[in-house]
Amino acid sequence: MKSDQAAASAPPRAVWEGSQGQTTLTLSGEWMRGNVPEMTGDEVSGWPDVIRTDDLGKFDSMLPAYLFRKLRESEEAEPRLSELPDNLRGLMELALKVPERSDAKSDNEEPHGLRRMGIASRAAWNSIVSVLAFVGDSVVAVLRFFTGRARFRGREFWSIMQDCGAGALPIVSLISFLIGMILAFVGNVQLANFGASLYVADLVGIAMVREMGVMMTAIIMSGRTGAAFAAHIGSMNANQEIDALKTFGFNPFDYLVLPRIFALVLMLPLLTIYSNIIGILGGMLVAAGVGIPPQLFWTELLTTVDLTQASLGVFKSVFFGAAIAIAGCMQGMNSGTSSAAVGQATTRAVVAAITSVIILDSAFAVIFTILDI
């Protein structure tokens, strides 16, 4: 049907007339997309008693859709279609062939008030329970592994390790170097006021090894690797690959979650040490710019940063690694089976990973203060 021709011809029109309890619908013109039908008379809800179609021109789905709405409103079991022209009647009959399933409409009604509060608090409680369950499962699986009852594929483990270790080096280098430089810049501005520029070395050193190195690495890995874990496992779930693992007698938890936890717990400390070194180099470069030679910077740094200080960040990174891996894997395993659900799982994984890293870090800050380290 050519709509460009239709636009020039008679406009679509529906005229409703009611007389002596009988409604008549007169349809005329070209009912094509782009022509707004002109409704006149008292439109009734439901099927008219008489339909006249003498002046009806060409039509596309606009007209059947309009009539179909009228038919649904009328709720008649056997509407009379005999007055319609053949082609229109054929289309209407096709649409009516399979009756509307009244129970197919989903009851996705928006809950309100108390009900919504109840649903939200129950969801919150369920999510706490599922986090605890997943962490518990992880611990049990690790124990199973060390007693030789859980296995996974070595090759897969190596490729995950490579991806979340060596693969992350470029981005960790860039971020750490910049963070080290920023710390030195900001520190120098303040310390120079007291003529104590040299202490910029201590500031950069302590800040990097205790907090910034491990923190920035953990946040990079949350976005990079935690998200990848969730997306990978989530799409395996969507593609029934996890079901396939189960029916071949593999424990999906051992095969998918364990290697990821191990890989991140091993790699995050290494990345943290690397990040500390690069960050200190960044600070050193800025310090050199304001007149502190690298040798002096290094000697001053060693007066405050000892092995105990340096080990704190690395110690924390073990826990951060486990938290990021668990957050990613958990969201992946619990993800729905549509592509939208996988996207949501990925988002939740990153949010959960970063949140848990920060919460753990504050807990460590309190503990280290109490222990006076």
Added chain:
Amino acid sequence: MSEPDPNAKISVRGLTMAYGSFVVMEDLSFDVMEKDIFVIMGGSGCGKSTLMRHMIGLKEPAKGEIYYEGEDFTAKDAAGRLSFIRKFGVMYQSGALWSSMTLSENIAMPLEEHTDLSAGEIRDLAAYKLALVGLSGYEDYYPAQVSGGMNKRAGIARAMALDPEILFLDEPGAGLDPLSSRRLDELILRLRDSLGSTFVIVTHELASIFAIANNSIFLDTDTRKQGGTGDPKELRDQSDNEAVRVFLNRGESSGKEKES
């Protein structure tokens, strides 16, 4: 509720399937004999795949039991089910190949886990199973690199990896061209005859149903109960249930009405 048939390979008794409070199918009871090619049929969305998921233990029944060779499968815990699951081979609707592994590695993985074969023997077996489904030469391709139909066939090859006693196939013929679909039917018949496997197949392709199946169950969407069980050719001509006859005659007037 009747006792399970001791001679049957699979007996299902009074099975009710539900998602939460939404009942999918009620009170299903049927038997699958050894070497049967058993078809689960019914309209779209009537719970065919769900029934299969119950039979392989991926979903828990709301009510009822599933017996394998007289042993109650539903009563066992996850560990107890392992010995049953080792006898199963399952092909999922989309193939569900592990996407990070090549086709050959997909088939090798169950073999590595459950057998003591050497790497060379496993490679040979994987190549042979792929050749059986017409994928010779595709050993080193990843699932994403081959077509949907090939994924499906590779899924069947993987399901056969451990020479299972019972093969569950979820819509094996859907999305295949008529020739491949025909080849698949022949493959199923030949495997049944030579290996003595029992097949449980979810499908609604009539041509394929009449060509291979000797036993079946029809799931009726309207009543949410089983519409009939038995040989699909007999069901087509003699079933008491109108819905079954209409379905198996592709909506044309059914045999029983013509006779009477």
